Amino acid sequence: QVQLVQSGAEVKKPGASVKVSCKASGYTFTSYGISWVRQAPGQGLEWMGWISAYNGNTNYAQKLQGRVTMTTDTSTSTAYMELRSLRSDDTAVYYCARDEIYGPLQLMITFGGRRGDAFDIWGQGTMVTVSS
Amino acid sequence: DVVMTQSPLSLPVTLGQPASISCRSSQSLVYSDGNTYLNWFQQRPGQSPRRLIYKVSNRDSGVPDRFSGSGSGTDFTLKISRVEAEDVGVYYCMQGTHWPWTFGQGTKVEIK
Numbered sequence: 001q002v003q004l005v006q007s008g009a010e011v012k013k014p015g016a017s018v019k020v021s022c023k024a025s026g027y028t029f030t031s032y033g034i035s036w037v038r039q040a041p042g043q044g045l046e047w048m049g050w051i052s053a054y055n056g057n058t059n060y061a062q063k064l065q066g067r068v069t070m071t072t073d074t075s076t077s078t079a080y081m082e083l084r085s086l087r088s089d090d091t092a093v094y095y096c097a098r099d100e101i102y103g104p105l106q107l108m109i110t111f112g113g114r115r116g117d118a119f120d121i122w123g124q125g126t127m128v129t130v131s132s
Numbered sequence: 133d134v135v136m137t138q139s140p141l142s143l144p145v146t147l148g149q150p151a152s153i154s155c156r157s158s159q160s161l162v163y164s165d166g167n168t169y170l171n172w173f174q175q176r177p178g179q180s181p182r183r184l185i186y187k188v189s190n191r192d193s194g195v196p197d198r199f200s201g202s203g204s205g206t207d208f209t210l211k212i213s214r215v216e217a218e219d220v221g222v223y224y225c226m227q228g229t230h231w232p233w234t235f236g237q238g239t240k241v242e243i244k
Binding site: 035037044045046047050059062095103104108112113116117118119120122123124125 | 163164165167169171173180181182183187224226230231232234236237238
């Protein structure tokens with residue numbers, strides 16, 4: 001079945017980095033993108049950014065620019081999210097979710113439209129705790 | 133960025149009664165292709181979010197037909213025709229029209 005399986009929980013000290021993986025199965029990885037979303041304890045959902053699994057293009061949330069890097073390994077159908085210079089307010093559950101192959105404008109140029117079926121599949125979440 | 137505002141933030145409901153959640157966006161969610169990319173998600177306690185509705189009113193496979201989505205432009209609504217115990221959780225709207233994608237604050241549905 002179509003699924004995204006994420007790596008296990010992490011505990012990091014302030015200033016360190018964390019790299020979370022998201023392995024896709026059951027579909028053609030390079031026909032989609034991956035978005036990353038995080039959720040601080042007791043809080044709502046925050047979109048962090050997107051990567052195309054087809055060409056590696058990315059779009060990051062402005063507040064995380066310079067600290068986050070998203071990559072993919074198409075040989076293993078795995079997406080990665082690395083967050084650097086961790087702070088206590090980065091403590092959260094991190095989710096990956098299937099998104100569209102291109103950004104909105106490129107979808108219009110390439111296909112003349114969008115599928116609009118993004119975020120149909122989510123990973124199980126990875127708890128990242130930042131504590132001294 | 134597009135701000136998504138949900139109301140109410142807390143919704144106590146009697147089993148078998150209807151429930152309605154409002155979501156308003158700070159700008160129109162109609163994309164240049166004429167479609168509106170507004171999703172609704174359910175997050176049960178301890179679980180990942182699950183998409184219920186995409187493009188305003190399209191129900192995902194396996195979602196009970198007591199869930200329905202409606203709206204246009206900047207005003208959207210998720211309705212549950214008859215709330216069941218398994219519907220307890222937090223519901224989020226999310227716009228996928230304008231980058232960055234943004235979510236509403238969430239509405240917590242609980243049983244009275």
